[in-house]
Amino acid sequence: MKNDALIELHQVSRFYNQQAAVDSISFSVKRGEVVGFLGPNGAGKSTTMKMITGNLAPTNGRIIVNGIDLLDQPKQAKLNLGYLPEQPPLYPEQSVDEYLLYCARLNRIPQNKLLEAIYRAKERCGLDHVGTRLIGNLSKGFQQRVGIAQAIIHAPDVVILDEPTVGLDPIQIREIRALIRELGDDHSVILSTHILPEVQSICDRVLIIHQGKIIFDDAVQQLSDKMQISEIMLGCETFVDENMLRAVDGVIDIEVLNSNQTCIRFHADHNPATAIARLAVENHWGLYQLCPQGLSLEEIFIQLTDEQNIETEAKSI
Amino acid sequence: MIWTIAQRDLQSLFFSPLAWIILAMSQVILAYLFIHQLNQFLDLQAQFGAMQNAPGATEMVAMPTLANIAIILLLITPLLTMRLISDERRQHTLSLLFSAPVSMSEIILGKYLSMLLFMLLVISLFSLMPLSLLIGGRLDFGLFASGLLGLLLLLASFSAAGLYASCLTEQPAVAAVISFGFLIILWLGDWAVQTDNTLASLFAYISLLTHYEPLLQGQINSADLFYYLLFSLTFLVLSIRRLDADRLQH
Known part of the structure; x- marks a missing residue:
């Protein structure tokens, strides 16, 4: 079924000068899937996510969100997207309620549903009691939650989270992970991370990206098999x-x-x-x-990139 | 959408002390200039008594005050416009707007509208002082309105240029310096009026203030109106293009 794929990337590339940050990658994400985007720093995770959310234009390739081409009809396509960048886009001088109201309006939620949307987003992210506090005065964990609340306020089909647990303490990490798992029930979620256990605990599928190329795309189970106690x-x-x-x-x-x-x-x-x-x-x-x-993520990378190299060498011969 | 963005910007402007201090300081400076004009007018009052068609309070007090306001606002506008885009870029909040279903034009127009609304507030505060002359005298409302229209158009142009400068950089201070320099150069063009060299007269024609003078004298020329509208439109289009370039190749 064609409608099954909420996000499709076709041969998407992004160059910085001559350097390919993302090199013709293609993948699709189905409804209700939680996809972990894994890779070392500078592998092209954030660039890919920025392209999917319209923050960066791809050098070439096509991105289709829920059947709508992101480059042709950006407004319609973005209605189905929620995005939490690496640094949550927060205005420290606003209170949580004011901020969420602004985000809700930006995402074109009808006037009579605004309050309900804000209430639901706050409830899901555990922000019920901090509505009147200034964002600048909140702790990092709460700011991250406000960032997530902002991404899900318009109940988008696809939620994209760029390293949502970086810089949080272990308890906050656990809470945020639980929240992401819950989101997976009715949204498709793409999240990037470089923490392997995070992917194992919350994702259905893993994409490993290395030097702008996808070197692994399979169910989490397959990754576990691959790295099975060696x-x-x-x-x-x-x-x-x-x-x-x-x-x-x-x-x-x-x-x-x-x-x-x-x-x-x-x-x-x-x-x-x-x-x-x-x-x-x-x-x-x-x-x-x-x-x-267990193998560490680093070792998996080495193993996978070695395989990749061997394959390309084999092809060139 | 434009209104939503404008509203938030205006709100954050008033959350910071900057807007309040700017309003307060400019009122103090203006009060001084106003009193100065008023005293001059009162000194000359005796001579005017003997003249036919003597200039009234509007020509002698209100209009020179409006002319002075223009210069003060030329110095102040860059401080107000500097944060419009550059601050969002610095705080990484621009991605909120980019990933929302909002077009680049709506973002720029929203920012611009917030500035225009603030300028309207500034103008209405400033016009209170000349209006106080009504307590003891009369004003030529036609002339005064023409002056206010001129001031509004002038400020709209200042704001558009400042907005573009703010799109160029991540540092608000740099944006302020760019728009500052640019506006001052355009102001200097006004000084070239005296010479009759062709290049100088072209330079003078481009000057923002040259087109302000006729409005202060009560002449509303469509050429002047179009000049201001085109000036603002040009910088708005440039701003939209510059903001769009953030997504593209670099």
Whole structure:
């Protein structure tokens, strides 16, 4: 079904001088999907989000929001968009209520529904009690919530959040994540982050962008599979025999961290944990720890970009 | 939409002390100039008594005051217009407007309208002083209205130029300096009137104040009106284009 895709990007690029910040990327987002946009700093996440929300014009390519071309009919397309930039666009001299009223009017909410829209946005973002306070006097967490309230006030189909949890304390992060999850029920959400657990906890789908190109686009589950424990931390009371470990089927590499701990890398589809445990017991190494280690985001990037490089090399040959 | 933007801008102007201080200071300066004109008029009163068709209070007090106001406002307008766009850019609030279903023209017109409304307030405050002459005398309302119309058109032009300057930069102070310099250059063009060199007369023609003089004398020429309207329109179009360029290649 064509109407299913709320956002479609076709070969969208953006150049700064000769430098391609975003290099002909294409993807689409379905209704009700929460998509995590992952990538190192400078990968092109913010640029892409700015293009989707009309803050930047793409050098070439097409962006379609809910069936409406953003470049041809920007006003109609933007009615369906809510955007929270990296720095929330707040006027510190206004109170929360005044600010939200302004945003509601900007988004063309009819006069008789203004108060209701403000009330609902405040309720969803937990701003009920701060309506009369000046935005400049609020804490960072609350300012972030006001930013989110602004993005959802007109109940847009698509909500785009650029690093919504940066600079918040752990409790605030948890609250904001819960809020985003809730938004996912009736809006499509695209959020950018460079925190992997964040994506795992709230997103349905992951897009990984690197040097302006999408290098991974799949369900979160696939990403988890991809990074499935490929390291095991082995802790033994006595010194272990490296050569015996190396001989175990599936082991790629061994790194002795100290006299007790050894880090073992292996292929994801060949888990040697059972074999190692047996080996340790048979040789009386005094096994006390056998702990699977998740890959860090950094390692996933390296792994994915390596794959990418190999593919392109293969193509060029 | 234009009105929504204008309303917020006007509101934030009055939230900051800047607007209040500017209004207060300019009133003080104006009061001084007004008293000065009035004293001069009273000194000459005896001589006027003997003359036929002697100039009245409107020509002698109200109009020179309006002329002086123009110069004071030329110095003040850049301070009011400097924050219009540059401050939004600096505070990263421009993206709120860009991602809302609002066109660039609506943003610029909204900003401009807020400035015009503020200028209307300034003019109405300023006109109170000449109007106080009604307590002890009479005013030529036709002449006075023509002067006020001139002042409004002049301020509309100042505001448009200031708005464009504010679109050019992220720093309000830089915007103020740009519009300041520009308005002063146009003011200086007025001084070239005395010479009869062609280039100088062209320069004089472009001057904003040259077109203000006839209005102060009670002549409403369509050429002068069009000059001001075109001047404002040009800078509004330039502002819209400059703001749009933010999204495009750079």
